[in-house]
Amino acid sequence: MQYAHLAVVMPAYNEVEGIGGFIDEIRDAVAPLAARVTFVVADDRSTDGTADALSGIADVRVETQPANRGHGPTALAAYRAGLALDPDALVHVDGDGQFIGSEIADVVRALQSTGADVVHGVRRGRTDAWYRRALTACVRLLIAASVGHGVPDVNTPLRAYRPASLRILVDAVPAEALVPHVHFSLAEVRAGLSVRYLRVRSIPRRGASSTGTMWGKVARPSLPPKKLVLFARDALREVWRCSLRPGAPLRRIGAAAVSSSS
Template sequence: MTVAHLVIVMPAYNEEEGIRGFIDEIREHVSPLVQRVTFAVADDRSTDATVAVLDGIDDVHVHPQSVNRGHGPTALAAYRAGLALEPDLLVHVDGDGQFIGPDFARLILAAESTDADVVHGVRHSRTDAWYRRVLTGAVGLMIAAAAGRRIPDVNTPLRAYRPEALRPLLDALPGHALVPHVHFSLAEARSGLRVRYLSVRSIPRRGASVNGTMWGGGVKGLIPPARLRQFTAAALREAWQLSLKHGAPLRSIRPQHRVVTGDRSA
């Protein structure tokens, strides 16, 4: 089974060291499965040569943002740029390259071999700092309570969407949202979208520097940075406003399909 047009969307910030090689690796592994692949990169006003290293690549469309807004808004901009290219299947991944090429092929095969509306890449072997893993787990517990079931790796950045499943999620979420994937995961569970979970390997960010990391300090820090603590508080307020309280925008998405969890070992 072959996908006619695959679009891979990436938010990026200061990823000059690794992003081109990452794109080359993805292309190598997905090309046998698709008729055409296009990359849409939303650059969050990088201060390095991220935009320059992607210049002139025929299948890479770079969308520089007007101002630096952070990961969430840039991810949403990437999604919207990707949908404008009219894909048959859309894959989101962060530009820091923390996944391996073969898992993209597995993600596509999982989407095409099942009736899933969305496939989540559930990360194992994560090398993030302990406090980021704890934060992910804590958010997962909160979302599980709201959804009525556990959602593995609730904030995973590796996802494959059918465009018709993605559009209502994007329409319900403002462009400034800080944690879009948390909102998406909860809305998918509530609306009954068919979701499949696929175990994928997580690797360290590509590139020797930490300039591209949102929080600074790489994965070696022992204490959560102040910026991360502030972000967490803001994200919790946002989750309440947009997804959890009565009348929240993401609660308006109506049930569409039964949920198919699939086999995480696929």
């Protein structure tokens, strides 16, 4: 059974070197799963011609952001633009191409075959610097302490959603959130959404340069860049304020909201 319309949304910043080939790979992999596939690229004001490189491709819509705002707000903009197309299913993946097209298709198949509300692609073999993996592990422990059990890859950017459930999450998270996927993971558990986890490979970003990463070049790769340290501080404050503290806005998402959307 095919989906009538599958939306593939991705935030992108300076990914001209690899994003075209990545979209081609995804298209080939998911084509048997949907009668129509639309790609929505939220371009975070790239300076390398990413948006121009994708212009004129029939199934690709480029949404240039009003300002460079970083990954979180751009990911949320991509989700909103994808939902506006009223697809039957929506998959999110970052534009840096750190996943395999066939495994993105596996995540979409799992959404259909399991009847889940969301399927997370759980990264294995991550090639990110140790401090990024350590940060993810710390956030995972924080989430486990809050909701009573762990989420295998709390901030994974590879996720497939049923639109009704996704709308609840997107509407609840502030548009400028730094780490929307962390908020999503928490809210999914609290709301009683049906979540499935599928292990997928994580590969290096497809561009040869470092311009596509929000952290830029790192002079001493053994140490976290200052920008990342400041980001982690602000992100943890945001998670506490929006999702963890008593009375936090995202604590209000519950099973009743999910059932009313079905």
